[in-house]
Amino acid sequence: MIDVGLIGYGLAGASFHAPLIGAVPGLRLASVVTSRADAVARDWPEAKAVADAGALFGDPEIGLVVIATPDHLHAPLAKAALEAGKPVVIDKPFVTDPADGAALIALAEAKGLMLSAFHNRRWDADFLTARALVDAGTLGEIALAELRWDRFRPAIKPGWRETAGAGLLNDLGPHLLDQALQLFGMPEALTADLATQRAAATTEDYFELTLHYGTRRVIVSAATLLAAPRPRFALHGTGGSFVKYGIDPQEAVLRAGLPPTTPGFGEDAPEAYGTLTDADGVARAVPSERGDWRGYYEGVVAAITTGAAAPVPAGEALTVMRLIALARESAAGGRRVAV
Incomplete structure (x- = not known):
């Protein structure tokens, strides 16, 4: 079972990512970074709401970080997650600056970690x-x-x-x-x-x-x-x-x-x-x-557990942003x- 840390509980996080994560075997929504702790408690009582993304990066139980925040936060949050040794899924757009995307891909490759964009x-x-x-x-x-x-x-x-x-x-x-x-x-x-x-x-x-x-x-x-x-x-x-x-x-x-x-x-x-x-x-x-759309997260599970290719490789997402x-x-x- 892969414990998932979700950053962001707005439309994308609450309506798309959380339900898909909850419906795919092999994934468990464990933590959500949000100011809407009451909504998380209502929707996912087994998950904990935390105020700071750093809590996810330092949690050894988190095996996947999903970023569903405003666009400008995608690159810095993904960088921090990868540096902490976490595989990462980023909602679209992958990044706003292609140079940031290239740097993230290089970092993920150096760490041997999956990096993917949510092109559902x-x-x-x-x-x-x-x-x-x-x-x-x-x-x-x-x-x-x-x-x-x-x-x-x-x-x-x-x-x-x-x-x-x-x-x-x-x-x-x-x-x-x-x-x-x-x-x-x-x-x-x-x-x-x-x-x-x-x-x-x-x-x-x-x-x-x-x-x-x-x-x-x-x-x-x-x-x-x-x-x-x-x-x-x-x-x-x-x-x-x-x-x-x-x-x-x-x-x-x-x-x-x-x-x-x-x-x-x-x-x-x-x-x-x-x-x-x-x-x-x-x-x-x-x-x-x-x-x-569950097919996307089924591919994420396979990529993390078996080494299969990411369902949407980060390089393909970077091409889109270029x-x-x-x-x-x-x-x-x-x-x-x-x-």
Whole structure:
């Protein structure tokens, strides 16, 4: 049994990490660093709430540290945990400065410790379905792929995520870029457009990145003023098109306070299935693969106990953050940049 120390008990820590940790064999939520001790006592009575992360680093019983804090704290907390000899999981974004990510990877390698980023969207129902179609060659040669994540949020949501230093590109960009890289590999170049569209916003709340792969174009985009969202996935190739609306259902279940063991967890409703249109124009619904974010933490257990590769290697997460840095360079200069 791996005793887990969780740092942060906001949305990510309380709704995502803690329930997943509690539902995966081989993991036990032992300590939570938070000011919300009452919430921890209510939700996880066997775990102890502590006020300082140093208590985790000095606890010999803690076999994994999970960091679910505001972005700017990821790198220093991960460094301290690794120096204390603890394997580490970092919520996305992995780091805000790629140089910090490279230093963390070097430290983890020197210590022989697992270091991974929580790119849980690799275990989404819609992504798994899209990947299955791409891998099977059902769509032929992909010419255009669009991965979009749209919201209608005219008012600024309280909290650090929508303040300067965070922003939509750091929030949703890691998920979308990671999925694009898993599907298509590294692009040759990218072009980015960032904007702050809401009057009260202090950082970007819209982005559209075009990844260039020869003649193929892959677009990853997110916006906050779309009452009628665009497709979450739209893949178009010589063999047909796959179009899928809606967001994977796992987040809604966990936000509602239900556990990952809830019947039907990760399963799309039939009305949410994507549509495959073949080269002859015949359309049919494609039943979604089952999503299951527990797969991420099952991979973490295997990495720590058997030496298997991390479910999301830190190097892959660092690549995503380097692409985000290039996107900011592209947007600032109004130009296409080589990758």
